[in-house]
Every structure is written in C-alpha cells, then in structure tokens.
Amino acid sequence: MIFMRADHERLTGILVEAARREVMPRFRKLAAGEIREKATPGDLVTEADEAAERFIGAELARAFPGAVLVGEEATTRDPTLLDRLGEAELAFVIDPIDGTLNYAADLPLFAVMAAAIVKGETVAAVIHDPVLDDSALALRGEGAWLQGDAGTRDLRVGRAPSPDSISGMVGWAYFPEPLRSTIPARFAKFGQVSSLRCCGQEYRLAARGNCDFLLYGALNPWDHAPGVLLYNEAGGHARMLDGSDYRPRLASTGLLCAPESESWRNIISIVTI
Structure with a gap:
C-alpha cells in the first residue's frame, strides 16, 4: 500500500479533532476517580486517554477499513496486538495522550500521536500539541514540517556542538x-x-x-x-x-x-x- 499525502492529512485531522473533543475539554478538570494507575507504579491512565483512543480508533476504522489499530490503552488490555504490526498491510500505532503524568498533573506539556505503518515500516507520523494546536508532521521521503494556524514551516535538526x-x-x-x-x-x-x-x-x-x-x-x-x-x-x-x-x-x-x-x-x- 502507498500511504498518500491525502491519507496523511486525514490522519492528522483525526488527531486534531480528538484533541479538541476529548483531550482539552478534560484538561485540568479530571476528578480523582478519573485518574488511575496501571500495573506499573507511576504509569497512569485517565478518562481522557481512553476517550481519545476510542475516538481515534473509531475514526481510523471508518477512514481506513481493515487497518490494524494498535493503541496504547488497547495494548495494555491485549498485548498480542503488537504481534500484528510486522506484517499488516496498513497499521496505526496510537498514543492518545503522550505525557499522561504531565496531563494528570495539570502541566500543559503533552501530545496526541500516531504513526502509519506499512509492512512493518513507518511511513507517516503526526505529533500534535493540543495546547498550541499545531502538529509536527512527517511523510517518508517527503520531509518533516510544522503545521498550524501560523502556517507551515520545514523542520530541520540542528548542527551538533562539541x-x-x-x-x-x-x-x-x-x-x-x-x-x-x-x-x-x-x-x-x-x-x-x-x-x-x-x-x-x-x-x-x-x-x-x-x-x-x-x-x-x-x-x-x-x-x-x-x-x-x-x-x-x-x-x-x-x-x-x-x-x-x-x-x-x-x-x-x-x-x-x-x-x-x-x-x-x-x-x-x-x-x-
């Protein structure tokens, strides 16, 4: 499968909408019972993580029928989902809130992320900042760029100092x-x-x-x-x-x-x- 720029734009739109609908409305408004610890101490999940992953998963299933969906919270429940990444014609890995510790602590430093994977190779990436409402994007072979209300600009790593x-x-x-x-x-x-x-x-x-x-x-x-x-x-x-x-x-x-x-x-x- 060839993952086209239009597919990438659709993926980006889904993550942006998840941030606006599910993540930001709950930020700094979570009740104590809406923050839970997983099996590993310090590994948190919130109602916002789960709601955002449900939204992203449902939208991706509609937009890309048959794609394998590997979300962080779903994999916590079923680790065998990871076994499908290597050979799937198209798969998505989803982190509904990366930086949940920060999110749960009311610190505005987190992200909504996903990558498209074709036959085990990552071909597209979205790292969306819900607070700034802009997205760092990459498409394999086409570079990386930042996209938001201020427009689009290319991303380049810096020169290495000593x-x-x-x-x-x-x-x-x-x-x-x-x-x-x-x-x-x-x-x-x-x-x-x-x-x-x-x-x-x-x-x-x-x-x-x-x-x-x-x-x-x-x-x-x-x-x-x-x-x-x-x-x-x-x-x-x-x-x-x-x-x-x-x-x-x-x-x-x-x-x-x-x-x-x-x-x-x-x-x-x-x-x-």
Missing part, C-alpha cells in the same frame, strides 16, 4: 541494569541533560533543532514510531544502540537520536563505554 556543550533528553530510568546505573554517571560529560516526561514533545524539540540528542531505553511503538520518522525526515540520525535501524516492532532496548552519524558515534561512546 560533546561538552551538547544538550539532550534522556529516559535513563527505562534502561535495564547495568545501563540504568551507568548512563546517569556520564551526564556530567554533556552540557545539559533533562527530560520532559513526554517523548512526543522531546521529538518535536529535537526535530526543530532545539535539542541536540535523544536517548531512550523503553521503546513502545506508540512512543517512538512517530518521533523516529519525524526526526529522520528532519535530517537526523536515529539508530538503535547497536547501530541498526529502528523498526516499530523491535523488542530491543535502547535508541539514540543525534544530528548526524559522527555525533551519534561520539555520544554512544560516552554513554555505553
């Missing part, structure tokens, strides 16, 4: 040992290391050149399939820690995004040796 002045976003807590302990010990070798607790916003930041690298341990496809395509199409170099290409169904741990291959090698040598 390692001692480089800034990055690192999800170190999701690495297995010994990396979980050794990676934070290397932070002093960089200019600045932080985290927004929202992969979507971190990818948006890096794709427009305002962050030099991203390093992640856990690789749920709804968190990373949209962002990796966005970053690569913005001219970046996103690879697994072993140097292989990222694929949405990979069960491996560790992903590094850097402006180009040389800076990628420099950063990987610092954090893994």
Whole structure:
C-alpha cells in the first residue's frame, strides 16, 4: 500500500479533532476517580486517554477499513496486538495522550500521536500539541514540517556542538541494569541533560533543532514510531544502540537520536563505554 499525502492529512485531522473533543475539554478538570494507575507504579491512565483512543480508533476504522489499530490503552488490555504490526498491510500505532503524568498533573506539556505503518515500516507520523494546536508532521521521503494556524514551516535538526556543550533528553530510568546505573554517571560529560516526561514533545524539540540528542531505553511503538520518522525526515540520525535501524516492532532496548552519524558515534561512546 502507498500511504498518500491525502491519507496523511486525514490522519492528522483525526488527531486534531480528538484533541479538541476529548483531550482539552478534560484538561485540568479530571476528578480523582478519573485518574488511575496501571500495573506499573507511576504509569497512569485517565478518562481522557481512553476517550481519545476510542475516538481515534473509531475514526481510523471508518477512514481506513481493515487497518490494524494498535493503541496504547488497547495494548495494555491485549498485548498480542503488537504481534500484528510486522506484517499488516496498513497499521496505526496510537498514543492518545503522550505525557499522561504531565496531563494528570495539570502541566500543559503533552501530545496526541500516531504513526502509519506499512509492512512493518513507518511511513507517516503526526505529533500534535493540543495546547498550541499545531502538529509536527512527517511523510517518508517527503520531509518533516510544522503545521498550524501560523502556517507551515520545514523542520530541520540542528548542527551538533562539541560533546561538552551538547544538550539532550534522556529516559535513563527505562534502561535495564547495568545501563540504568551507568548512563546517569556520564551526564556530567554533556552540557545539559533533562527530560520532559513526554517523548512526543522531546521529538518535536529535537526535530526543530532545539535539542541536540535523544536517548531512550523503553521503546513502545506508540512512543517512538512517530518521533523516529519525524526526526529522520528532519535530517537526523536515529539508530538503535547497536547501530541498526529502528523498526516499530523491535523488542530491543535502547535508541539514540543525534544530528548526524559522527555525533551519534561520539555520544554512544560516552554513554555505553
């Protein structure tokens, strides 16, 4: 299947509408009983997550009959949904609210995300900011751009500075040992290391050149399939820690995004040796 620009626009419209209908009306208005913890401590789900995923799923099913839909909340209930990503003619991974911890804490730093996947390859991405009401978009082979009321502008990663002045976003807590302990010990070798607790916003930041690298341990496809395509199409170099290409169904741990291959090698040598 060829995922066309018109398909991409339809996907974008569905996410924008979900944000307007389901996400923003509930923001800062959730009752205590509308925020719950999943099996993992600190992993939250809200009524807004579930309502937005239902809306997105229903609209995608109408727009793309027969497509496989892999939402974060649906996969929590049925992990076998992930097994269908590799060979599906068309699949969508959906994160109804990326950054639920921020959303539940009334912090306006979250995103609504989705990626279209054809035969295991990510071909289109949408990372929508419901607060700013703009979308970071990418279509495989056609670049990355930011689209909103102010118009459209291309996204490009920045030039890599020297390692001692480089800034990055690192999800170190999701690495297995010994990396979980050794990676934070290397932070002093960089200019600045932080985290927004929202992969979507971190990818948006890096794709427009305002962050030099991203390093992640856990690789749920709804968190990373949209962002990796966005970053690569913005001219970046996103690879697994072993140097292989990222694929949405990979069960491996560790992903590094850097402006180009040389800076990628420099950063990987610092954090893994």
